[in-house]
Amino acid sequence: MRYFARDKLAGWANQAFLISVVCFSLAGCTKHEQAESFDVTDRLQGLWARDAAQVWAVGEEGAILHSADGGEHWRSQKSGAVEQLFSIWGSNSQLWAVGATGAILHSADGGDRWQPQKSGTDHQLASVYAIGLQVWAVGEKGTILYSVNGGKDWQSTASGTKRQLYAVYATGSQVWAVGDDGTILRSADGGQKWQPQKSDQAVSLRAVYGSGSQVWVVGDSGTILHSVDGGEHWQLQTSGTVQTLAALCGVGTELWIVGTDGTILYSADGGQTWQPQVSGTAHHLLDVFSIGSQLWSVGYGGAILHSVDGGRNWQRQTAEGLPSG
Secondary structure (H helix, E strand, O other): OOOOOHHHHOOOOOOOEEEEOOEEEOOEEEOOOOOOEEEEOOEEEEEEEOOOOOEEEEEHHHOEEEEOOOOOOOEEEOOOOOOOEEEEEEEOOEEEEEEHHHOEEEEOOOOOOOEEEOOOOOOOEEEEEEEOOEEEEEEHHHOEEEEOOOOOOOEEOOOOOOOOEEEEEEEOOEEEEEEHHHOEEEEOOOOOOOEEEOOOOOOOEEEEEEEOOEEEEEEHHHOEEEEOOOOOOOEEEOOOOOOOEEEEEEEOOEEEEEEHHHOEEEEOOOOOOOEEEOOOOOOOEEEEEEEOOEEEEEEEOOOEEEEOOOOOOOEEOOOOOOOOO
16 A cells, blocks of 8 residues: 555654655665656655566655666656655556546556546545556545556446545455455455455554455554455454554565554564564655565655565665655
């Protein structure tokens, strides 16, 4: 994930920072003398990586950042948008980013050119996910949109809830969406029809990830839920923290979670046990993505963290005017 309601976090960080893009090499952090400068406000909300080299991040005021070398150099891409962007996802050369006031941006060429798509809603869209040309987006007031043609046409579908939805995840025709008040929704037909699943939780659930029939959901107050049967039954896992957990990703049985105050949790056994990792920052982390043993995380203060060893060591790019966290 990715999206925190602005009214809930308004007191946490309101400064804007002028960031001179510098970068971190795969072995560590290095500052480059002639880094491209661009304005990035105080939050990077979402990211996605195509492979170990191609990485994108999105944030406030339509900010889209791209690295073609695993984060050694970053440049700003022209989004043409001024809305806050909360989430980005890709499929092959195509990319989608979603955000405030129903904004959906699409690129068919790796982000060199971005075009708006008609979402048909002015509700905030918090999360986007794609498999091939199938794309899903969820957000405010239970909004669920889906497209079967890469976003040329978006359809709204009844979610059965008016609660805020924060994240969407799909595998095959199975799709999950999670949100406020312990909301978990599941679709077995690619997102056309949705059914609620019983979480037995009252907290906001902010991210969902799956591997086969196993699904994990994370949220406020250190909540981690796990299902081994596609969400028919959920069990609470012990996180060891009360921080808000904002996003998670995985590779096989290895899982990573990020959250507020620089929280990073790691599990090597599918979530049976969780261990904290040292992020080196106190900034809230809002998203995480893995490609093999490489991981990236983004968050407040324009933070971009990178690990090449499965999270045992995290490196952060440094920039003038950006708090060290």
